[in-house]
Amino acid sequence: MHQVHVSTKINGDEIEYLCETDETLLDVLRDKLGLTGAKEGCGSGDCGACSVMLDGRLVCSCLVLGAEAQDREVETIEGMADGENLHPLQSKFLEHAALQCGICTPGVLIATKALLEKNPDPTETEVRYWLAGNLCRCTGYDKIIRAVMDTAADMRGA
Amino acid sequence: MLDKPNKPEKQKFNVVGTSPLRPDGVDKVTGRARFGADMVAPGMLVGKILRSPHAHARIRSIDVSKAEALSGVKAVVTKDDFNADAEDQDVLYNIMAREKALYDGHAVAAVAAISQSVARRALALIEVDYEVLPHVTDVDEAMKPDAPVLHDHIFTEGVEPKPTKPSNIAQRYEFGHGDVEEGFSEADVIVERNFKTAATHQGYIEPHACLANIANDGSGELWCCTQGHYMVRNTCASLLGIDVSRLRVTASEIGGGFGGKTTVFIEPVAAALSRKAGRPVKVVMSRNEVFRASGPTSSTSSRIKIGAKKDGTITAAESELNYQGGAFAGAPADLGAMCSFACYVLKNVRTIGYDVVTNRPKQAAYRAPGAPMAAFSVESVVEELAGKIGMDPIEFRIKNAAREGEKSSYGPKFRQVGLVETLEEAKAHPHYSAPLGPNQGRGVSCGFWFNFGGQTSTSLSINIDGTVALAVGTPDIGGSRASMCLMAAEELGIGYEQVRAIIADTSSLGYNDVTDGSRVTFASGKATIMAARDSIGKLCERAAKMWDISPDAVVWEEGHAKPAGANAGEFEPLSLAEIAASAESTGGPIAGHHEVNASGAGTSFATHIVDSEVDPETGRVQVTRYTVIQDAGKAVHPAYVEGQFQGGAAQGIGWAINEEYIYGEDGRLQNAGFLDYRIPVASDLPMIDTKIVEVPNLGHPYGVRGVGETSIVPPLAAIANSVSAAAGVRLTELPMSPPRVLKAIDENK
Amino acid sequence: MRYEAPESVTAAVALLAGEAGTARVLAGGTDLLVQLRAGFVEPDLIVDLKRIEALHEIVEEDGGYRIGAVVSGAELEEHAGVSAMWPGVVEAVNLIGSTQVQGRATMVGNLCNASPAADAVPAMVAASATVRISGPNGRRRDADVGDIATGPGKTSLENGEIVESVFLPAKPKHSGDAYLRFIPRTEMDIAVVGAGVSLTLDDDGICTDARVTLGAVAVKVLLVEEAAAALIGTKVDAAALEKLAAAASAAAKPIDDKRGTKEFRKKISGVMARRAAQIALKRAGG
Ligand SMILES: Cc1cc2nc3c(=O)[nH]c(=O)nc-3n(C[C@H](O)[C@H](O)[C@H](O)COP(=O)(O)OP(=O)(O)OC[C@H]3O[C@@H](n4cnc5c(N)ncnc54)[C@H](O)[C@@H]3O)c2cc1C
């Protein structure tokens, strides 16, 4: 297997790694860099548990090759809180009990953060469609949607 | 009746019944929580499993020599690496095929290698010589006398005389009482129908994952996502042929289970690989493997017959339910048969269940195993019968509903139960009388689940600063640590924040049954309360020592030790923190513990109301409104109780409308991925309203009933009833996927 | 497997042409990575096109738009001009997968993957879109979108050729397009049936031109002339729509599979085509 050398930025840090060409960004984050916050629920783009931001776009890291990250900027769940201060979405998810097992939570949080940055005032339907690629099997989505709507309202008010 | 207590021991609460943040919350929103696949060990290898591409095949030989010779491969295992005398022969056979591969996806060999790519190449080098055999995957086909037989040691149990020919029907169960024929003869109206349901999967988002680290002397550790790490320990020890004491199993955070993680699949394989390689081995299932080779539900076929008088009294009811349980016996045909009429008080009732094996993965539990399919068919007929009599479906149900003191259809008498209360709430709920739009229909259904108790061990340590470390042995699959903290805090009279709960590993705490049967908040909760009481006894003793009075003269109130009365002496109350601070001088560490085989788990009933809209041109179903009303006994953490209600309803919606295992002619699973195994996505669902009813369970000090499972029992029928109302034709087969609904509509034209 | 990310089309084409083993082009990767992981393809070389600046552009050309091969669904949606002119095409592209998939997936990848159920393709064919293809030795050619996929997983692209861009022509006045698909869920499914319609009206609201396409009901996208003929010369009234639906159902040649039965797909072809035509009509100002 050919190893590729990659320099990239992850959560603001300059990072270098070697990866096999068939390794995904998710493999690299989890297995090479110890950033296990992004989860693998399917490895095929269907569940969204591996969601990260790549150059400001929401993507499934299981559908990105590790080699592609050269000179890009990656944001993961590990970069969401600011030091000891949680992001408002993180706090609201706890408050609203918007997680049960929590395996979908990192992906859902990354996705909703991207949504609120693009659309600070989404309707319930818009939130639901935006999150259609983030499967949650535990909650029935109800409390997730409420947490997102409530955070959006708070952030607009702030 | 009057002198019988109908209230639980405790009714006024400080913290129980509030919804504080969970102790594991911050870890889970920051990505810090460690799930099954998140663990590493120095020198770790990657384990991968070779799986049968055939539904049914004799394994003539397996040649692993080329794989073993590949550079970077450290171990290859097959059936011969497991203890042939293991206690559970079915599990032994399921985790690694023996004489035959019994389903598409059945493990046949496994490798441990230095990387993913080496492991993948090694699998490709293993040569298996298969003799493909005829297969059967459908339950009705498998029951036919000329069906291909999976096991020549299965002779149907439960029939007289005992059969002499092996068959796929592992067992026949029968329950009931009264004279059903007589009952039907008294009926004014009888409805009889056949139903079918497809196999579904629990669909937890976290695939099975484990890390085994077995030393050369056979002792070692296992880290895995499971609903029961003690079960994993005992089973793996037996499969590997080692002492239970040699294996220490730690339960990781678990990314959903719903019953699917109540048995072992990859854990013993990882352990065998690790033992052979002498290095840690991590095995993580792919999503494809999860679908093909974990434990989906049974598919079923059934026949239901119910008769009633014009006034709505059910005179007789009969069910015959066939459960396809995959390659080994054990489908929940008994539970299904017991549950089928549990919602009703019946003079004459007979329920029969068949446990049938087929060439599919062995079924595992999925929330109230067996009950949803039974409720689907029974509650469909109940709704239809109410319609024929011209009675409101809720009134009809109330008239026949299970009540305290009445004999259940499966045997025992009901204690205090809340079915009528949920039905009354449903009737009064604004949802039930809201107007419907065009092409919309409304359905209701009831549901029942037994709930389990079981073996539980809990320990609680008082820390030096007056905080409390609580260790339970039941993996937390939906926030149970928070509920445990609440109950401990309640007993001790301290704040929720002062208690932290962990899930202890198998070497740190006594045995605990699997987290299943909705047992945790009930049984671990009960044990936590008793452990807290145990520690309170000790705290009082210490206070007595500090005051130099008799321990009997000390009481525990509001988090303080107090003199029992004026006679005991005049002392300032001692707080828990104060007693804790002096522990060293009063006798050493203070801790409480409790071990029990908990009984008294109260059954939980629910009523669901659903509105669906059907596109008459495409047969597509959209659920537009959903209300769950369920008896929780006492909701310890109401937000998580609501979460259980909503989650069960959402899974039920998936089961009812789109989820199904699709097998091809070749017996291979065609939709082993989330793209074509269609679980509900966020945009598919409405908000799910909940109403918690609290009819206390007298078997628990606070009145708690398990709530995790009942919520998936009513949805299938409630949705079928609403879709049937919207489509103008009765749907009797699940899932109610668009082609099926459109066909029914067109045939009804 | 080698991974290369050239910075020019010439370099990309040279890499592909020079590879003795199997080579695969990588755009958004939302098909390719899934296929790699499942072991369906084991290429010796992957050529990532995303470092080629020119392929990221959307430019106006002859009153229409030329869209670079690596423009993602999300980027296309954000382009006001294309969305205003060809809303049906943009909607079709945006139906592909989730928000996450949209961040990567391209319409050219959708085309070159040659799945019979591809969503963007019926809409592009209805819109009379063409593609520009670059090959070895500076060879360039244009082709109709409908001529690229030839069957499941098969294209008419020759060794070393890549698609550089899609061209959506200028839209005549009083025209509208639409794409609808049938899926069991609301999102995240592969089309059971897809229908694209593009139509043009005259000043009196009579349909003068129409193109009706169907996806997922044959080995490749179908351009259904009979369905278009049912609209032309009419005001796209109920009777014309019924004729169109019947023609679409008749033209569909589906198979039975896990996503739907033959019978079901034929029926739904008519329903989807009719509903898409109604949206296109509205957009055309009818
Ligand atoms: C979760 C999920 C959901 C999906 N849902 C849908 C859906 O609803 N509808 C749908 O139609 N598809 C769907 N897809 C499939 C896929 O997303 C689309 O087909 C997408 O448009 C592919 O684009 P891409 O840029 O990612 O292609 P890639 O994966 O990069 O490429 C696809 C194929 O095209 C070739 N190729 C790409 N670009 C070029 C080029 N410029 N020249 C020559 N060959 C090229 C590649 O070699 C490869 O064989 C889904 C995929 C996933 C993972």
Ligand code: FES
């Ligand atoms: S793991 Fe990437 S989408 Fe499921």
Ligand code: FES
């Ligand atoms: S909380 Fe378990 S999958 Fe979402």
